[in-house]
Amino acid sequence: MMKLLMYISDFMIPFVIFYIVGLGLLMKRPVYDDFVRGAKEGAKTVYGIMPTLVGLMVGVGVMRASGLLDFIANSLKGVAGLVNIPEPVIPVIIVKMFSSSASTGLVLDIFKEFGTDSLIGRMVSIMMSCTETIFYTMSVYFMTAKVKKTRYTLAGALVATLAGIIASVVLGRMM
Numbered sequence: 001m002m003k004l005l006m007y008i009s010d011f012m013i014p015f016v017i018f019y020i021v022g023l024g025l026l027m028k029r030p031v032y033d034d035f036v037r038g039a040k041e042g043a044k045t046v047y048g049i050m051p052t053l054v055g056l057m058v059g060v061g062v063m064r065a066s067g068l069l070d071f072i073a074n075s076l077k078g079v080a081g082l083v084n085i086p087e088p089v090i091p092v093i094i095v096k097m098f099s100s101s102a103s104t105g106l107v108l109d110i111f112k113e114f115g116t117d118s119l120i121g122r123m124v125s126i127m128m129s130c131t132e133t134i135f136y137t138m139s140v141y142f143m144t145a146k147v148k149k150t151r152y153t154l155a156g157a158l159v160a161t162l163a164g165i166i167a168s169v170v171l172g173r174m175m
Helices: 002-026 031-066 068-082 087-096 100-114 119-130 134-144 153-174
Strands: none
Touching: 002 031, 031 068, 031 087, 031 100, 031 134, 068 087, 087 100, 087 119, 100 119, 119 153, 134 153
16 A cells, blocks of 8 residues: 555656646646746745745744743743653744744754654654644745735634644654
8 A cells, every 4th residue: 555655646746747737738828838927926926025034044043043942942841841742842842833944953953862763753753744834824925915914813823733732742652
C-alpha cells in the first residue's frame, strides 16, 4: 500500500499541471498568456507582502537573539508542566504562531539535542504538522486580499492551534 501511495505522489504534480494545461487548451484559452499574466500578478503580490515577511522574520530573530524567547519559555514552564508539555517545546509553540521557518530551526535544534524519536521530538514533529502560523497567515493573506474586518479569525485560529498543541502532547505520549 505504501509503495502505491509513493508511486501516486510522484506523479501528482505533473498530473495536475497537464490537467490544467489540457483543460485550458480544451477551453481554447491562451494558456501561456494566462500563465504569464498569473506570474506577473504573483510577482506583484510577493512585492506587496515582502515588508510584512521581513518584519516577521526580523521580529522572530530578535526574540531568539535577545533571550526574550527563553525568558517567556521559562516564565511559562510551570503552567506547561501542569499540562505535561516539556520545557523545550514551549519556544516552538510560541514561534510557530509567527514563523514556520523559524520554528523549523528550533525543531532541528531539538532533534540534535534530544533525537527525532524522543518524546520531545515526536511532540514537536506532530505540532509542526497540526498548528498554523497564525499571525503570518493573517497578516499576509488579509493584507493581500485587503480584508479589514477579521471577525473571529484570530480567536478561531488560536483555538485550532490549541487543539493542535493538545493533540501533539497526547499523540506524542501515546507513541
